[in-house]
Amino acid sequence: MGTSGCPWESACTLPLGDTTGLVYAHLRAHNFIHNHSTRAGCPWPLCSREMRWGNVARHILERHLRMRVQCAFCGHTYSRNEALQTHMNVFYIDLHQHGVIREPSNIVGIGQAKRRSSSRG
Incomplete structure (x- = not known):
């Protein structure tokens, strides 16, 4: 990012x-x-x-x-790649099963890191 x-x-x-x-x-x-x-x-x-x-x-x-990763499919954001991975495995596992995405273990790469705007330090 x-x-x-x-x-x-x-x-x-x-x-x-x-x-x-x-x-x-x-x-x-x-x-x-x-x-x-x-x-x-x-x-x-x-x-x-x-x-x-x-x-x-x-x-x-x-x-x-305040870095976050964002799901490329629904836009939901998470503070950890592991949480995005779980989200993808729960909600988008059908995409893997139907050949839309190759590896569920690699789908975190679909998310994009972004900085959350906040004055928190």
């Missing part, structure tokens, strides 16, 4: 992307480096949430960047 500005350094020109890989790359650039199984606090300013470091990027995407 797009990128957001860096909340850790105003002069930073690195994009804070819309995937967990891009978020972790950005965090590494600012020396936020932990083992994925280690518990750590969210590095987002004014966020005191503690979690496994392996969940931090998803947390940032969902809570701070």
Whole structure:
């Protein structure tokens, strides 16, 4: 979808992307480096949430960047790809059975990420 500005350094020109890989790359650039199984606090300013470091990027995407995935068929949005996958398997499994889509496990790719407009930080 797009990128957001860096909340850790105003002069930073690195994009804070819309995937967990891009978020972790950005965090590494600012020396936020932990083992994925280690518990750590969210590095987002004014966020005191503690979690496994392996969940931090998803947390940032969902809570701070307000990223959502959208069903290409009905437009419903979800905060996680897994929820979209479940939605697709429940409501659109017939499309797979009738050959409209190939693999139910790949139908998450049909959804599109979008940023939810909100002032929540």
